[in-house]
Amino acid sequence: MLILECPYCGVKAEETELSPGYEAHLKRYGPGASDDEFESYMFARKNPKGVHFERWRHVYGCGKWFLAARCTATLEVFGTYPAQTSAPPPDLIEAIKAKRPGWEGYK
């Protein structure tokens, strides 16, 4: 079972307590954007087999959205962090690189 630590309330929550929200750090486009930009925001997804950054909501807890780094091939969780950011924290990226030397890094 997937267990993620909520960065706000510190609870180690199992997945029945959480609600997944798919890819994190999407660049949002609104009125005035080109068709390409809007399509990439709405539909195109990284969907990687390996390190993935995604949104989760601690729905049966504090109710807040947070972000997690997770491996989609092994379900290993690298870490969680608050959602008020547009890129993963550098120390988390370093920790993932130490565990996954072949990983190309956050793009």
Place this chain on the structure above:
Amino acid sequence: MKRYSVFAIAREALRHHTGWERAWASPLPKKSYDVIVVGAGGHGLATAYYLGKNFGITNVAVIEKGWLGGGNTGRNTTIIRSNYLQDPSAAIYEKARSLYETLSQELNYNVMFSPRGLLMLAQTHHEVRGYLRTVHANTLQGVVTEWIGPEQVKKLVPIINIDGPRYPVLGALYQARGGTARHDAVAWGYARACSEMGMHIIQQCEVKGVTQENGVVTGVETTKGHIGTKKLAIVVAGHSGQVAEMAGFRLPVEAVALQALVSEPIKPCMDVVVMANTVHGYMSQSDKGEMVIGGGTDSFNNYTQRGSFHHIEETLRALIETFPMISRLKMLRQWGGIVDMTGDRSPILSKTPLGNCFINCGWGTGGFKAIPGSGWAMAELVATGQPGPLTAAFGMERFREGRFIDESVAAGVAH
């Protein structure tokens, strides 16, 4: 290749079954082919088969990283139906269902198609309205379905509890010619027929890269070396995103796990397929007597071919109320498959940014039922280079253009 027949069985019985041939050859890859199909699951093999049968293209290789039919073709709950709401869906699924009717004879391979009838239970008033609408849509599409009341449901499925209280059965969408087939046999039958046409089925051969020149695919790098091709068809379901990335484009697809499980074998108790979409559960009885049960998908990206345990619990908890007798059944096996979900829950059969590369993916939780129709339509797309009547609506430009084929609203859940 020797045909299978009652005479073949008699002949082999007289010589201790020493004369059966291998069903398909396992050749080494050639330098190049006219068409390479990546993925030897049902859809990939059917694509190759109809390329040969309908278009006479037999210089084809089907390459597979694992073993033939070892992905979702071997992991589904074998349900076949075509009672979809939207016209393009009904067209391609009904094409598939009608091809299944004669597939055993056509392939000379018993795919054990069993049109035993399929019920989609309406357990809320919202579902009643939804399925009545689907029945009317199906009538216009030429798909034979009907609405039946709770008493008729009880007559068809004596083990069902129609009284609720939480999930009362208010009626059902009934497709009398829906049913099941033997999933492995579909892959094996197509593989045998492809091999007989001289196509190469190359297993244990993983694609590592797509080579291209000036926006045109020239071949694929594989674990068995470089193989050249004039056209490339990507038919890899859950791993579509990976192969598309090698080819240099991105798909509106996310990979998630879908689970199924079977019980211990019991005596025949249910001779139809029952789907209960309110509770995300569907059930049929296999020829071995196992109750085959499918559930909902996880909602996070996953390539592990195993799903979250709590989904099984939720599915069974709800099914037990509708089928009280299964409460004491022991479950024998559980497994997961990686399904490729699109935003509108409809598949993608499409041209790609590369001129001679085509993709067939996004069947999500309902690919098995579509195998013959998908192969038929994909073969047309690959052979002619242009979408035919069955594929025209399924191009991936529909997301940019907002022309969704919205089956997520129509079905409400996994299908």
